[in-house]
Structures are given as C-alpha cells and as structure tokens.
Amino acid sequence: MKTYKESVTSGGRFGRLVLKALAVLLLVHGFSVGLHAAEMPAGKWVDLTHDFSSETIYWPTGEGFKLETVFEGMTDKGYFYEAKKYRAEEHGGTHIDASVHFAEGKETVDEIPLDRLTGPAVVIDVSERAMKNPDYLVSVEDITGWEKVNGVIPGGTIVLLNTGYGRYWPDRAKYMGTDEKGPEAVKDLHFPGLGPEAAKWLVDNRKVKAVGIDTASIDYGQSKLFETHRILSKNSVPGFENVANLDELPAKGALVFALPMKIKGGSGGPLRIIALVPESR
Amino acid sequence: MKTYKESVTSGGRFGRLVLKALAVLLLVHGFSVGLHAAEMPAGKWVDLTHDFSSETIYWPTGEGFKLETVFEGMTDKGYFYEAKKYRAEEHGGTHIDASVHFAEGKETVDEIPLDRLTGPAVVIDVSERAMKNPDYLVSVEDITGWEKVNGVIPGGTIVLLNTGYGRYWPDRAKYMGTDEKGPEAVKDLHFPGLGPEAAKWLVDNRKVKAVGIDTASIDYGQSKLFETHRILSKNSVPGFENVANLDELPAKGALVFALPMKIKGGSGGPLRIIALVPESR
Known part of the structure; x- marks a missing residue:
C-alpha cells in the first residue's frame, strides 16, 4: 500500500x-x-453610420448637410493641401437626440455620460411586420417576444430596433414616405417608430441605456405629439436615429460605441456609431 | 500496491x-x-475631447464653430422642443486629419478603417521639456527613452503625445502663441509638435495606427512645410489634434476609440475621442 x-x-x-x-x-x-x-475584445467592427453628404436624409423642414471646399490643390510652397467646411442641422443623418431635445433643462449632447453611449446591445428585428406597414409601432409584445427567444434584456443595454427601412437609404420617398421638402411635407411622413407604451416599458422595466432605430425618428412618421421622444427625454435616455446596417448585427452579443460630436449646449448632433461583433458566433 | x-x-x-x-x-x-x-473590458471612461463652442480653438485663418438656435421653447401643441444648427471648418477643435488632407488621392475621413481608429494606446509625456520651449519637436530619442521604461511600442498602437499644452485650452495666446486671427497671425504660432524624423520613425519602425497630440497641429507652430503631416498622410496614418485630458491616461494600458463625423469626401472633421482606462492599475 x-x-x-x-x-x-x-x-x-x-x-x-x-x-x-x-x-x-x-x-x-x-x-x-x-x-x-x-x-480589445475579439471581433469585427461594423459601422452603423450613414455618411454625411448632399444625399443625407434630413427632416423635410431642414436644409440638410452642406460641404464646401476651402482649398484643394498644390500650394505655392509645393505640397498638396485640401480642407473643407460643413454645415447642417443637429437632427439629420445618423444622429443622436440629447434629452434636452424634448425636455427642458435635461442633458445637452455634451453632457451625456460616456457610459450611456457604450455597452452591450441587442437588436430587435421587427422588419417582417414593419415592412408591410409604414406606420408600424414597435410594441411591448415585440420586445417580450424577442425575450422569449433570447432571454431578458439586462439593465444597461442599448436597444436597437431593426425595422428594415434602413435598406431604403438614401431614397427619401421609400425611406420616409415622401421626398418633398418644407413644412407641408411633414404630414406625408410614413415610417415605423417605437410606440410610446413600449418606450415606457423599456425605461421602467429594463432600465435601458439608449434606444436606436433605422428610421428618421424614434417616433413614427405620423406622430403628432412625439410622445416616445418625450418619454425617453424625461428619463435621460438618448435616442439614435437613422442608424445603418442593423441587419449585420446579431440579436445579442455585440458591443456598441455611439460617439456624438461634442457640441456644447447641443440638443443633439452627428453620431458615429459602431459595433464590435464577436468573432465566434 | x-x-x-x-x-x-x-x-x-x-x-x-x-x-x-x-x-x-x-x-x-x-x-x-x-x-x-x-x-466591455473593466475600466473607467476618460473623454479626450474638447467641446465645440464659440470658444473652441481653430486655426487663425478659420471662422470657427457657430451654433444657431432653430427653435427653443413650447410648441403650439404643448410640448417643449429645442433644435439647433452648426457650422465650422473641418480642422478645428478636437478633430482628425484624414490622409487626403496632405496627400492627394489618399483616404478621405469616411474611408478610414475603424480598426485604425480603435485600439491600445500609449502616451508619451514630453511636457517637462515642451513646457519650457513652445517650439519643441518630439524626437526619436523621446520615443526610445519612453520605450526604455515601458517596453517597445507594439505594432498597431495609437501613439498620443502629451506636450502639456492641453492645460492652456481655451486660452489661445498660451495654447498656440497668439490670439490674433487672419493669415498674418500664422507666423506667430508657437506650440510643440511631432518632429518629421520621429514621425517617419514611428511609421517605419513601429507601424503605428494613428498619432494624436494635445496641440493645434501635429506639426509644430513654426512649421512652414508641414512635413510631419505629409509623412503621416502618405502612410495613411490619421492624426488627432487638440486632444484633451492626456494627463488622465496611463503611459500604456488604455484603449482608445476615436470616432470622427463621417463626412463623405471630408479631409477631416470633428472627432469624439475617448479612452477606457483599466481599473486595477
């Protein structure tokens, strides 16, 4: 032994x-x-941002994005040089809504904590229903249905809504229901949005960091009172609008980094939003 | 047994x-x-971005950043609403230089791969020498000296130069040597930059992803031929300028996310640059 x-x-x-x-x-x-x-976690980068150009979609009342060349060519000192200047409204193209956009005295865009703009993301795909109905409102049932398959959305998640309308960019008529401009065109806007009840449910029951959508507004095109904006604003939840390429993300598991231009006192502004998708999915 | x-x-x-x-x-x-x-790796976020306002520092020949209110107040439908519009030159405030800024036909700002804009960063602190000499040029010796203490800079690193001048923002006279505007003021610019030899050394021997600095330009204030810009541009290495808060980062170990506004065909643009600093340092 x-x-x-x-x-x-x-x-x-x-x-x-x-x-x-x-x-x-x-x-x-x-x-x-x-x-x-x-x-850096292993993964591949996906750019969720549409570029800014004369084609970029703005609200019908906006003038849109303008880029002007300041200098381009050889200088008299013998080297090439190119520089431009730009102008636009805060709320067009892929952009962020700061809470002050619809709630007096709340955060301006430069005041949003970086922790709210970065973190794990889920993508709720409602495209099958929304593509058939341009006035579609994402509902509580859409979210709980997603949870039945993918599990409960943890607190501190960035929720992205894939309506399918991103595929129409930059065709204004298909993307938002009209390619007319001016205040008269607003009544003809048709595109899906997040319903106010679902917005309230996400804020109250899931403590989401931020909400993004692949349409021109987090409220649907036919909204008159922008209730979803107001619910999110009141609760300091930023909204990401005109988000691109949501079909390239998994339902869960990606990390999102959504960094707006740091405009002091801005009610929103251009957003560069990217996602890190884990490799081994 | x-x-x-x-x-x-x-x-x-x-x-x-x-x-x-x-x-x-x-x-x-x-x-x-x-x-x-x-x-998300554990850590705390540090914002390396100055905000955009009427105080934001631009090149003496620039008009600077302008923000204008489109609407602010109660709408006739009974809810609060606020929206603005903005304009500026690409190359002012915390911004990125795309390679096309100084190299014809090279990447525009929207074409820079996301992998170049994100990754591990090192901070080379030359503030002790640079604060005594506003015409200071960061040298190869500054970099090899840093490496003797911290180890060789791995390929694919984002190199950030801390000259100490960030503490002067937004005092133009102290930050860049003059608070005059117009083309005549350019000759009076004095602030440190990255020397052309050191730029070439970083590109050739360390294959850096990008280079950032806490001054108005990666070339020093007295540069006439912008040789460092031209070296970096030729090699598709973006430059980050007017970077903030570099004294809050460790010499190594942070992750940087530097996301520019996605201006199609832009030679540069506003940059939101943030760093994740590991907690347990």
Whole structure:
C-alpha cells in the first residue's frame, strides 16, 4: 500500500499538469479583463453610420448637410493641401437626440455620460411586420417576444430596433414616405417608430441605456405629439436615429460605441456609431 | 500496491478540484474574450475631447464653430422642443486629419478603417521639456527613452503625445502663441509638435495606427512645410489634434476609440475621442 505522500506524488502528476494549464489561463485571463491593460475584445467592427453628404436624409423642414471646399490643390510652397467646411442641422443623418431635445433643462449632447453611449446591445428585428406597414409601432409584445427567444434584456443595454427601412437609404420617398421638402411635407411622413407604451416599458422595466432605430425618428412618421421622444427625454435616455446596417448585427452579443460630436449646449448632433461583433458566433 | 485506476481515483481528488476550478475559469474566460458575447473590458471612461463652442480653438485663418438656435421653447401643441444648427471648418477643435488632407488621392475621413481608429494606446509625456520651449519637436530619442521604461511600442498602437499644452485650452495666446486671427497671425504660432524624423520613425519602425497630440497641429507652430503631416498622410496614418485630458491616461494600458463625423469626401472633421482606462492599475 502507498503512503499518503506517495499517493499524492504519483497520482498528482495529472494534478500538476492541470495546475500548469491553470497558471497559463490565469495569465491570459488576467490580461483580457484588464489587470495589466485593457484588451480589445475579439471581433469585427461594423459601422452603423450613414455618411454625411448632399444625399443625407434630413427632416423635410431642414436644409440638410452642406460641404464646401476651402482649398484643394498644390500650394505655392509645393505640397498638396485640401480642407473643407460643413454645415447642417443637429437632427439629420445618423444622429443622436440629447434629452434636452424634448425636455427642458435635461442633458445637452455634451453632457451625456460616456457610459450611456457604450455597452452591450441587442437588436430587435421587427422588419417582417414593419415592412408591410409604414406606420408600424414597435410594441411591448415585440420586445417580450424577442425575450422569449433570447432571454431578458439586462439593465444597461442599448436597444436597437431593426425595422428594415434602413435598406431604403438614401431614397427619401421609400425611406420616409415622401421626398418633398418644407413644412407641408411633414404630414406625408410614413415610417415605423417605437410606440410610446413600449418606450415606457423599456425605461421602467429594463432600465435601458439608449434606444436606436433605422428610421428618421424614434417616433413614427405620423406622430403628432412625439410622445416616445418625450418619454425617453424625461428619463435621460438618448435616442439614435437613422442608424445603418442593423441587419449585420446579431440579436445579442455585440458591443456598441455611439460617439456624438461634442457640441456644447447641443440638443443633439452627428453620431458615429459602431459595433464590435464577436468573432465566434 | 494500488492499481493505476485506484491511484488516479484516490490521489486524483486534488486534480478533480483543480479541474473544477479550471472549468469555472474557462467559462468566465470564454465570456470575456467573446465566445458568446463581446464583453466591455473593466475600466473607467476618460473623454479626450474638447467641446465645440464659440470658444473652441481653430486655426487663425478659420471662422470657427457657430451654433444657431432653430427653435427653443413650447410648441403650439404643448410640448417643449429645442433644435439647433452648426457650422465650422473641418480642422478645428478636437478633430482628425484624414490622409487626403496632405496627400492627394489618399483616404478621405469616411474611408478610414475603424480598426485604425480603435485600439491600445500609449502616451508619451514630453511636457517637462515642451513646457519650457513652445517650439519643441518630439524626437526619436523621446520615443526610445519612453520605450526604455515601458517596453517597445507594439505594432498597431495609437501613439498620443502629451506636450502639456492641453492645460492652456481655451486660452489661445498660451495654447498656440497668439490670439490674433487672419493669415498674418500664422507666423506667430508657437506650440510643440511631432518632429518629421520621429514621425517617419514611428511609421517605419513601429507601424503605428494613428498619432494624436494635445496641440493645434501635429506639426509644430513654426512649421512652414508641414512635413510631419505629409509623412503621416502618405502612410495613411490619421492624426488627432487638440486632444484633451492626456494627463488622465496611463503611459500604456488604455484603449482608445476615436470616432470622427463621417463626412463623405471630408479631409477631416470633428472627432469624439475617448479612452477606457483599466481599473486595477
């Protein structure tokens, strides 16, 4: 019969091997969670931003995005140089709504905490229903239906709504129901949005960080009182509008980074929104 | 004498315990590197962006940033609403230089790959020398000196230069040597920059993703031929200018996310640049 010590020594060879593997894993793990350095999670970048050009879609009352060349060509000192200037309304193209857009005294765009603009995202795909009905309102049932398949949306999630209308960009008539401009065209806007009840439900029951959509507004085109905007604004939940490429994201598992131009006192502004999609899905 | 099976079974108790620990770690580790979901590395956000306002510093020849209110107040439908419009030159405030800024036919701002704009960053602090000399040029020796302490800068790093001048923002006279405007003021610009030799060295020997600085330009104020811009542009290395709060970052270990406004055909544009600083440093 072996002594206890012999038993541990011989039978423990496997244990030592496992210990070594453990040490290696701890080292790798340590780096990946930032004991020494923050490490970028593995994945591929997806740009959720439409570019700004003369084609960029603005509200019918807006003048839109203008880019003007200041200088382009060879300088008299013999080197090439190019520079431009730009102008636009805050609320067009892929942009953010700060809470002050619809709630007096709430956060301006420069005041939104970075933690609200970055984090795990879920994508709720309502495109099958919304593509058949340009006045579609995303409902509480759409969200709870998503949860039945994918699990409860954790607190602090960025919720992105895929209505399918992103595929029409930059065709204004298809994207928003009219390509007319001016205040008279507003009554002809038709595109899906987030219903006020669902907005309230997401804020109250899921404590979402932010909400994004692939249409011109988080309220649907036929909205008269912008109730969804007002609910989100009152609760300091920023809205991302005219978001692109939502069909390239998984239902859950992506990280979103949504960084607006830091306009002091702005009610919103151009947003560069990107997602890191994990590789091994 | 114990059989082999007995030996593994009895002596292996410790092994089994370690195996269990291993399984738990694998699970945790799996999540953190994105086998199931990309997870945000632990850390705190630092905003490296100055805001855009009438105080924002532009080149003396620029008109600067203008914000105009389109509507602010109660609408006739009984809800509060606020919206503005903005205009500016591409190259002022915290902004990015796309390669086409100084190299004909190279990337415009919307064409810069997201992978170049995101990743691990190092901060090279030259403030002790630069604060004494507003015409200071960051040298190869500054970089190799940093490496002696912190290790070789890995390929694909975002290099940020802390000259100390960020503390003067938005005092134009202190920040850039003059608060005069117009083409005549350009000759009076004095602020540190990255020397052309060091720029070439970073591109050739360290394959950097991007370079940022806390002054008005990556070339120093007295530059006449903008050689550092031209070296970086030729090599598709974007420059970040007027970067803020570099003294809040560690020498290494932070992750940077530098997202410019996506101006189609732009030679640059407003940049929102943020850093994730690991918690346990």
